[in-house]
Amino acid sequence: MSLAVENCNDLVDAISDPACFIKDDLSVICCNETFFSLSGLDLNTPIKNFKLDECISLKHTWSDDEIFIYPFKKKDIGIRNSLIIKNSTNSVLNVSVRSVPFVEDSGEVKAAFVVFKEKVEKIEAGGEIIELIEQQEERLEKLDGVDNGEALTNSKLKKLIVEKNRQLIEANRTLQKVKEEINEELEMAKSVQDSLMPKKLPDFTNIDVSSIYMPAAMVGGDFYDIINTQTRKIAILIFDVSGHGVPAALIGATAKMLFAHYIETMESPAKIFHEVNSKLCSFLKTEHYLTAFLGIMDPIQSRMVYSRAGHVKPVVYHAAKKEVSALDVRGFFIGHSALADIAEYKEETIFFDPDDKVIFYTDGLTEGCNKNNELYGRERLIEKVKDCGHMPPSDLLNEVLEDQVNFRGGVELRDDFTMLCIQIRDSGYLMRQSGFTKEDAPNTIIIYAPQEIDGVCSSILKAMDHCGFSDKEIKRIRVCIVETLLNSMVHGNKNNSNRKVIILYKVTQEKVVLSIIDEGDGFDYDNLPNPLDPENLLKESGRGIFIVKNYVDEVHFNKKGNRILVVKYHGGDDK
Amino acid sequence: MEMNVSQPDQNTAMIQMIGQFWKKEELILFKKHINELVDKGVNKIIVDLFRLSFISSQGLGLFVTTFSELKEKDCELVLNRPKGCVKEMIDLSGFDMFMKIDETNEES
Numbered sequence: 179m180s181l182a183v184e185n186c187n188d189l190v191d192a193i194s195d196p197a198c199f200i201k202d203d204l205s206v207i208c209c210n211e212t213f214f215s216l217s218g219l220d221l222n223t224p225i226k227n228f229k230l231d232e233c234i235s236l237k238h239t240w241s242d243d244e245i246f247i248y249p250f251k252k253k254d255i256g257i258r259n260s261l262i263i264k265n266s267t268n269s270v271l272n273v274s275v276r277s278v279p280f281v282e283d284s285g286e287v288k289a290a291f292v293v294f295k296e297k298v299e300k301i302e303a304g305g306e307i308i309e310l311i312e313q314q315e316e317r318l319e320k321l322d323g324v325d326n327g328e329a330l331t332n333s334k335l336k337k338l339i340v341e342k343n344r345q346l347i348e349a350n351r352t353l354q355k356v357k358e359e360i361n362e363e364l365e366m367a368k369s370v371q372d373s374l375m376p377k378k379l380p381d382f383t384n385i386d387v388s389s390i391y392m393p394a395a396m397v398g399g400d401f402y403d404i405i406n407t408q409t410r411k412i413a414i415l416i417f418d419v420s421g422h423g424v425p426a427a428l429i430g431a432t433a434k435m436l437f438a439h440y441i442e443t444m445e446s447p448a449k450i451f452h453e454v455n456s457k458l459c460s461f462l463k464t465e466h467y468l469t470a471f472l473g474i475m476d477p478i479q480s481r482m483v484y485s486r487a488g489h490v491k492p493v494v495y496h497a498a499k500k501e502v503s504a505l506d507v508r509g510f511f512i513g514h515s516a517l518a519d520i521a522e523y524k525e526e527t528i529f530f531d532p533d534d535k536v537i538f539y540t541d542g543l544t545e546g547c548n549k550n551n552e553l554y555g556r557e558r559l560i561e562k563v564k565d566c567g568h569m570p571p572s573d574l575l576n577e578v579l580e581d582q583v584n585f586r587g588g589v590e591l592r593d594d595f596t597m598l599c600i601q602i603r604d605s606g607y608l609m610r611q612s613g614f615t616k617e618d619a620p621n622t623i624i625i626y627a628p629q630e631i632d633g634v635c636s637s638i639l640k641a642m643d644h645c646g647f648s649d650k651e652i653k654r655i656r657v658c659i660v661e662t663l664l665n666s667m668v669h670g671n672k673n674n675s676n677r678k679v680i681i682l683y684k685v686t687q688e689k690v691v692l693s694i695i696d697e698g699d700g701f702d703y704d705n706l707p708n709p710l711d712p713e714n715l716l717k718e719s720g721r722g723i724f725i726v727k728n729y730v731d732e733v734h735f736n737k738k739g740n741r742i743l744v745v746k747y748h749g750g751d752d753k
Numbered sequence: 754m755e756m757n758v759s760q761p762d763q764n765t766a767m768i769q770m771i772g773q774f775w776k777k778e779e780l781i782l783f784k785k786h787i788n789e790l791v792d793k794g795v796n797k798i799i800v801d802l803f804r805l806s807f808i809s810s811q812g813l814g815l816f817v818t819t820f821s822e823l824k825e826k827d828c829e830l831v832l833n834r835p836k837g838c839v840k841e842m843i844d845l846s847g848f849d850m851f852m853k854i855d856e857t858n859e860e861s
Contacts, residue, residue, distance in 0.1 A: 628777065653807075653838045660775055660809050710847045718818045721810040721846050728845055 188541070189291060189469070192488040194508045194522070197293040207289065278467070278516050293510075293517070367427035368393075371401070374434050379404055384603040385412060385477050388571035390579055391596045392542070398594030399426030399468070400540045401434050405441050406624075412477060413441045416598055417470035417512075418489065418540040429466050433458060433513070437472070447472040447485035448523040451509060455487075459518035467514040471505070471538060478622045480602050482536075485525040487512045490541050493560060495567035497533035502563050505536065532604035535571060537563055537578070542595030546586050554585050571599035612682045612693040613734065613743040620682040620693070626675050631663050634681055638692070641685035647748055654729040655690060655746060661722040662694045662742050670696030670740055689731075693743045700739030754779055758786050766790045769801040775809030787819055796828050799855075803834040813846055820852050831855050 186199040190210040198209035278291040379387045387404060399419025407413055415437055419426040436457050440450040450472060458468075469489035473482045488511030491504035505528065510521035539559070546554040559578065566577040575597050606616060614620045621641075623634050635656050642652050663679060671677035677697040684691050707714050709721045723742075727733050732745035754772030756779075761767065768786055773779075790798055800816070802808075820830045833855045835843050848854055 656807065657809075657838060657842065660807075664775075664809060664811065710850075715847060715851055716817055716821055718814040719810070721813055721842075725810055725842055725845055 186289075186291075188490050189488045189511060191506075192486055192508050193293060193510055194524075195293055195520075197291065200290050200292060202289065213294070278465075278514050293520070363424050367424040370427045370431050371398070374401060374431055376403055384480075384608050385475065386571050386601040386603065387599070388575055389596065389598045390575045392579070392591060392594060394422075394542065394591040394594040398422055398542065399430050400542065400594050400596040401430045402538070402596050402598055403434065403438070404598075405438060407441060407445060407474065408443075409445065411445065412475040414473045414475060414482075414536075414538065414598065414600060415441070415470065416489070416538045416540065416596060417468050417487075418542075418596075419468045420466050422593075425464060425466055429458075429462065429464070429468065429513070432462075433468055433470075437470075441472075441474075445474055445483075446525060447474055447483055448509070448525040451485050451487050451512060451523040452521070455510070455512045455521050455523075456518065458513035459515045462513055462515065465514075467511045469511045469541075473505075473536070473538075475600070477602075478608065480530045480532075481527060482530070483525055483527050485509055485523050487523060490539060490544065490556070492536050492538045493563050494528070495535040495537070495563050496531065497535070497567065498531055500564070500567065502560050502567070530602040532606070533601065535563075535567060535574065535599055535601045537574070538596075538598040538600075540594075540596045542591065542593035543578075543582060543597060545593060546582050546591060546595070547589055548585055548587050549589055554582050558582075558585065571601045575599050608680070608682075608695075611695055611736065611741060612680070613736070613741070614682055614684070614691070614693060618684055620684040620691070623681045623683075624678050625663070625681070626678050628664060628667060631660055634663065635659050638683050638685065638690070641683075642690055645685055645687045645690075645748065647690070651746065651748070655692075658726045658729050658744055658746075659692065661726050662692070662744070665722050665742075666694050666696035666698070666740075669701065670698030672698060687748060689745055689747045691743070691745050693741060695741045698740050700736075703735040703739050703742075756782060756786060758790070760790075760793070760795065764795055765797045765799065766793070766795045767799045767801055769803075770805040772805070773807035774805055774812040775807065780811060780815050783815060784819070787823070791823070791826060791828060797831065798823065798828065799831045799833050801833045802839055803836065805835070805839050806837065808839045808842060810842070810846075813842060813848075816848075829853070833857075 186208045190197045190199055190208055190213070193210060194212060196210070196213035198213050199207040201207055375391060376389075379389060389402065391400065391402075399421060400417075401419075402416040403413075405413040405415070417430070417433060417437075419430045419433070433454060436454045437450065440453045444450050444453070451470065454470075468487075470487040471484065471489040471492055472487075473484040473492075475482045484505055484507065486505070486507050487509045491506050494503045494505060495501075496503065505526075507524050507526045509523035510517055512521070537559075544554050544556050544559055548554075558581065562578050562581050563574070566574050569577065578597060609616050612620070621637070623637065625631070625634060638659060639652050639656060642655060647655075663681070666679045667673065671679065679697075680695045682693040682695075703723070706723055707720055709715070709717070709724050714720055723733075726742075726744060730744045730746040732743075734743040735741065736743075754770065754774055754776075757769040757771070759767045759769070768783070768790075774783070787798065816830070816832065823830045831853045832843065832848065834857070835854065843849075843854060
């Protein structure tokens with residue numbers, strides 16, 4: 179991830195506390211609305227003309243006092259709580275101010291992110307503290323003006339040059355060796371990153387997914403993943419580590435493991451961000467950080483809960499209206515120890531209509547430059563999505579890619595980028611296939627392997643017990659669940675554990691209805707051999723459906739033969 | 754589930770099935786026990802189902818193929834004391850038409 183104005187905007191915009199980005203000359207590049215409204219700035223004043231070291235008055239939210247930021251020095255960048263704020267009546271407010279430096283490869287501070295965090299206590303300061311502040315200010319000013327120069331004689335200068343030349347030759351040799359080692363390390367980093375990218379995106383019944391990753395010359399910090407949660411929702415994760423090379427790849431790998439762990443145990447994107455941030459901050463002591471977006475999608479309800487950690491806002495294409503919108507929710511970026519204890523994450527929910535799409539991406543896409551150093555930009559992306567939103571996900575992403583490549587006109591990518599597109603299909607399709615209606619509101623479970631059958635039995639049989647079904651009825655339905663699910667996995671899905679089996683069920687006091695759908699080609703249920711015929715008696719298989727038919731009141735198959743619907747009435751006559 | 758294998762005499766073996774019999778690893782284990790008993794030279798294997806609470810059609814299918822294979826080796830497979838759902842499924846599948854289903858306690 180590189181630092182461009184658009185990216186800065188996304189970072190500050192994602193935060194609800196006053197926050198801004200400053201350049202190394204302390205001029206403000208951009209700020210969020212909270213900062214703007216509290217600063218009392220004139221709306222007509224261009225923000226870039228405003229410098230943070232000029233005493234700004236911030237009208238603080240917990241008091242009506244006019245307060246002044248203590249003059250901000252370049253040396254303050256990166257120091258926690260480096261600013262003290264005093265108000266017009268000379269009392270000092272304990273406001274936590276964090277600044278995160280953005281350092282170039284040369285080690286030079288290019289910019290800083292500054293966030294002001296409210297602290298509840300207010301310190302009534304006497305002259306002592308004010309004096310301390312003033313002393314500090316004078317000391318910093320003196321340091322700025324110190325001249326360390328020293329007069330040198332010619333002979334001293336000559337010796338110095340010879341010595342420096344020797345050192346340079348030595349350094350050059352070392353550099354050559356280091357360069358080779360770095361190249362090896364970069365190759366390793368690239369293979370780490372490659373190995374963590376999903377090789378094949380999973381198939382989902384009513385969600386289509388497509389992705390494109392464009393590497394740049396240097397190993398980038400883009401990662402994405404699509405994970406099935408324990409309750410069979412779909413977690414869509416995309417994140418971008420600051421910087422490039424080995425550190426970005428290693429931090430990305432660590433973050434991805436942490437995300438995978440927490441996605442397995444939690445379903446709240448905001449809580450997952452909070453946990454990953456705490457863990458990363460506890461053992462990462464570098465200047466790297468990452469922006470992320472996480473959506474937990476319920477494919478049956480066509481609903482996604484999402485949280486954003488300073489990441490670029492995904493674009494939503496609303497198919498019915500042919501309009502686009504952004505997935506916006508505020509949250510701090512992840513993994514910077516200076517912000518560990520103040521980072522907050524929120525989450526929102528979006529409901530999709532059939533054929534809606536979401537395009538997740540990393541900033542390398544919009545920051546692709548042409549030869550005039552113009553950025554591809556979010557506006558061009560949005561226009562392209564509006565034009566091509568009706569296309570299938572893979573075609574849409576290819577159109578965007580082609581547009582960006584054409585725009586760059588041969589200019590190399592500065593940063594790698596990733597695009598991920600999901601399309602929400604009509605969830606009514608699944609209902610129609612299942613034999614239920616939306617009004618039935620059946621429960622849904624998706625499983626992939628026989629080990630998960632016990633969990634399905636447990637859910638359905640508990641509901642039957644609750645509705646007063648007899649032990650005998652419950653035991654027989656258990657047989658039916660195991661038989662139909664094994665049938666779907668073994669014969670339908672051909673033991674392919676990447677294929678899912680969807681169970682929709684509804685238990686009432688009147689009846690239990692189960693619909694089992696697999697992803698196989700289906701088979702001819704109408705002409706199943708009778709296992710009691712003499713020629714079939716000693717065959718290994720062919721009894722499952724026969725037994726199910728004997729245990730329930732109704733059995734229906736769909737035309738394709740990949741769905742079975744069984745109905746058992748409560749207290750119905752046993753066959 | 755549990756499978757307890759015993760050999761009351763040189764020619765007879767018993768496999769006591771306890772719990773549920775339908776998972777792949779359980780089917781494999783049953784097959785392994787049968788092969789070991791055949792290697793020992795027994796000519797009658799009694800499968801005690803009294804404490805078996807659940808079986809799948811795959812489990813039943815394995816009993817059928819085992820029955821056929823043992824028959825070729827002059828070894829008899831007897832299903833003993835099935836009850837509840839297990840008995841229902843054995844009866845539904847017409848096992849009594851080709852093999853012995855013993856309702857008595859063979860051990861006693």
